[in-house]
Amino acid sequence: MSNIVEEFNAYRSKMNEKILADNNKIIKRIFNLDTNAFAEGALDKRTKELLGLVASTVLRCDDCVRYHLEESHKVGLTKDEVAEALGIATLVGGTIVIPHLRRAYEYWEALEEIT
Amino acid sequence: MSNIVEEFNAYRSKMNEKILADNNKIIKRIFNLDTNAFAEGALDKRTKELLGLVASTVLRCDDCVRYHLEESHKVGLTKDEVAEALGIATLVGGTIVIPHLRRAYEYWEALEEIT
Amino acid sequence: MSNIVEEFNAYRSKMNEKILADNNKIIKRIFNLDTNAFAEGALDKRTKELLGLVASTVLRCDDCVRYHLEESHKVGLTKDEVAEALGIATLVGGTIVIPHLRRAYEYWEALEEIT
Amino acid sequence: MSNIVEEFNAYRSKMNEKILADNNKIIKRIFNLDTNAFAEGALDKRTKELLGLVASTVLRCDDCVRYHLEESHKVGLTKDEVAEALGIATLVGGTIVIPHLRRAYEYWEALEEIT
Amino acid sequence: MSNIVEEFNAYRSKMNEKILADNNKIIKRIFNLDTNAFAEGALDKRTKELLGLVASTVLRCDDCVRYHLEESHKVGLTKDEVAEALGIATLVGGTIVIPHLRRAYEYWEALEEIT
Amino acid sequence: MSNIVEEFNAYRSKMNEKILADNNKIIKRIFNLDTNAFAEGALDKRTKELLGLVASTVLRCDDCVRYHLEESHKVGLTKDEVAEALGIATLVGGTIVIPHLRRAYEYWEALEEIT
Numbered sequence: 001m002s003n004i005v006e007e008f009n010a011y012r013s014k015m016n017e018k019i020l021a022d023n024n025k026i027i028k029r030i031f032n033l034d035t036n037a038f039a040e041g042a043l044d045k046r047t048k049e050l051l052g053l054v055a056s057t058v059l060r061c062d063d064c065v066r067y068h069l070e071e072s073h074k075v076g077l078t079k080d081e082v083a084e085a086l087g088i089a090t091l092v093g094g095t096i097v098i099p100h101l102r103r104a105y106e107y108w109e110a111l112e113e114i115t
Numbered sequence: 116m117s118n119i120v121e122e123f124n125a126y127r128s129k130m131n132e133k134i135l136a137d138n139n140k141i142i143k144r145i146f147n148l149d150t151n152a153f154a155e156g157a158l159d160k161r162t163k164e165l166l167g168l169v170a171s172t173v174l175r176c177d178d179c180v181r182y183h184l185e186e187s188h189k190v191g192l193t194k195d196e197v198a199e200a201l202g203i204a205t206l207v208g209g210t211i212v213i214p215h216l217r218r219a220y221e222y223w224e225a226l227e228e229i230t
Numbered sequence: 231m232s233n234i235v236e237e238f239n240a241y242r243s244k245m246n247e248k249i250l251a252d253n254n255k256i257i258k259r260i261f262n263l264d265t266n267a268f269a270e271g272a273l274d275k276r277t278k279e280l281l282g283l284v285a286s287t288v289l290r291c292d293d294c295v296r297y298h299l300e301e302s303h304k305v306g307l308t309k310d311e312v313a314e315a316l317g318i319a320t321l322v323g324g325t326i327v328i329p330h331l332r333r334a335y336e337y338w339e340a341l342e343e344i345t
Numbered sequence: 346m347s348n349i350v351e352e353f354n355a356y357r358s359k360m361n362e363k364i365l366a367d368n369n370k371i372i373k374r375i376f377n378l379d380t381n382a383f384a385e386g387a388l389d390k391r392t393k394e395l396l397g398l399v400a401s402t403v404l405r406c407d408d409c410v411r412y413h414l415e416e417s418h419k420v421g422l423t424k425d426e427v428a429e430a431l432g433i434a435t436l437v438g439g440t441i442v443i444p445h446l447r448r449a450y451e452y453w454e455a456l457e458e459i460t
Numbered sequence: 461m462s463n464i465v466e467e468f469n470a471y472r473s474k475m476n477e478k479i480l481a482d483n484n485k486i487i488k489r490i491f492n493l494d495t496n497a498f499a500e501g502a503l504d505k506r507t508k509e510l511l512g513l514v515a516s517t518v519l520r521c522d523d524c525v526r527y528h529l530e531e532s533h534k535v536g537l538t539k540d541e542v543a544e545a546l547g548i549a550t551l552v553g554g555t556i557v558i559p560h561l562r563r564a565y566e567y568w569e570a571l572e573e574i575t
Numbered sequence: 576m577s578n579i580v581e582e583f584n585a586y587r588s589k590m591n592e593k594i595l596a597d598n599n600k601i602i603k604r605i606f607n608l609d610t611n612a613f614a615e616g617a618l619d620k621r622t623k624e625l626l627g628l629v630a631s632t633v634l635r636c637d638d639c640v641r642y643h644l645e646e647s648h649k650v651g652l653t654k655d656e657v658a659e660a661l662g663i664a665t666l667v668g669g670t671i672v673i674p675h676l677r678r679a680y681e682y683w684e685a686l687e688e689i690t
Binding site for chain 5: 375378379382383386387388392393395396397399400401403404409423425426428429430432433434436437438
Binding site for chain 6: 030033037041042043047048050051054055056058059064078080081084085088089092
């Protein structure tokens, strides 16, 4: 099942490269900001990844959820911590979040299988 | 084509089970509320399913639409009634709802083929 | 407190008139569709008003909620029926719906005070 | 890769036909309006397609984006013009738009390969 | 009625100043991008303002609509052109856009009264 | 200016009371969950308040933002921490978040004036 991690990352990298090769200044800067916004600051990286995860979940963006799950996994957040964040997202965003919750759990499981 | 019904339900059950096994109190209670909210009350089950369907459609949640189409089908709502509800959803939610309408019609057709 | 009903309707009428006077064909037809969509059909008017109310609530459109509360009140829907529909909307749409729920309750109360 | 264009259009046509065969008056009229709204008027067709594209992108509707990319391509909009419109959409709609940007770039590439 | 223009701009300026004084790098850069994205490029400023207006309208952000109405007015877009863009926004975004349409018409009227 | 804090809380309390007096089981339980979800758990209260704040901000719910700003203030989060969270929300949610950012800064200022 860990294929979903590889597939997602391969597609994401390939298309990001094409987008950035396009030299659209606004889009390039937004991509750049995206890297900076999640760097250590007044808040630590762990908290920021959870913020990115919850924002992505309530806005129901599966690819964004996957990205932040992966980053959350890398910085050592536990499943309990991630699940609690997802619980808040489901409460705030409502039951329409549940299908994304299913895919988030599936992706987290795949992330754990790789390591 | 009825495969889309089976596939959807199989994935949905499998992942719901994993989510509930996780013992996250908030998520479990939201799942629980979801069952209660659509039970007969001041409004009958048929009306409630249509409410769930329209809410899911304007929020453009395909899996939620599928779920409520299936429940609507079970309680005996006709295609005309469902189509009228979807028409209201498309008007209120705008033409961005149309792609979800296509998938809703496809799923309803699959539901009718099974029975 | 019934002022909020009058104020809302006065502003709504005044601006609708200006918009329609503008002779924009697309907008005029959308306004027209809006009237037709909620007329008796395969589903009765009461059910349709509840569908409009729930769609408006999960999309968090206060003015749309007010309009459908008023229509719901006119067709004789009870507070219990309306509250059950709003409960479904809050569950599906999440706790971000709650501020709109407060304003919906306030408006319903104003509607009951007039009659 | 141009398959994604053919597949999208085949599914879209097939399901639109079924929806329209259903004779739901509201839905039929909305489909009709959709054709009229993008016809030459005070604004030319090129501008209108870009408006449709940006609206679809910020609302994160992949199928709508595909449709308007295809129309944009037909009326001769260049990749630079389309990319600038998508840049505005990403800025206004936020980084959750990025996954849709990836798919938009992929679809545009497929459109260019066909011709 | 032109007060709504002055009030909006006064509040907007006052709060933007406070936000920018705060030296949050991410927010400052987003504000900066916002200026750049609407500058003349492959698309002219008029088209870009209409794109900003439609994006703001379908996302139902009254303050963003006001801002882009004002910029549209400054670059000489006519009421007919703006109304056609708003018509597309209402069709794509659905009837929940209508309350924002009312406020957009009111603001445009106020803009015309000043000049 | 601290009036906006008092006014918000007075209206919020008054209407919540009325809603809860209504004995709608679904709504009551959602209110109840809301209290539980933000209690200390695998994640501490400070992190959870930031999650609630970011979720509310990207979903552009001013009243929810106010509530979580107030809770954030109570648990001792600094302006820098809150601003960093709001920066992430603005990046993820796009420039349509900016009007809500203005009102968030205004409310935070009012909170600081009281104490």
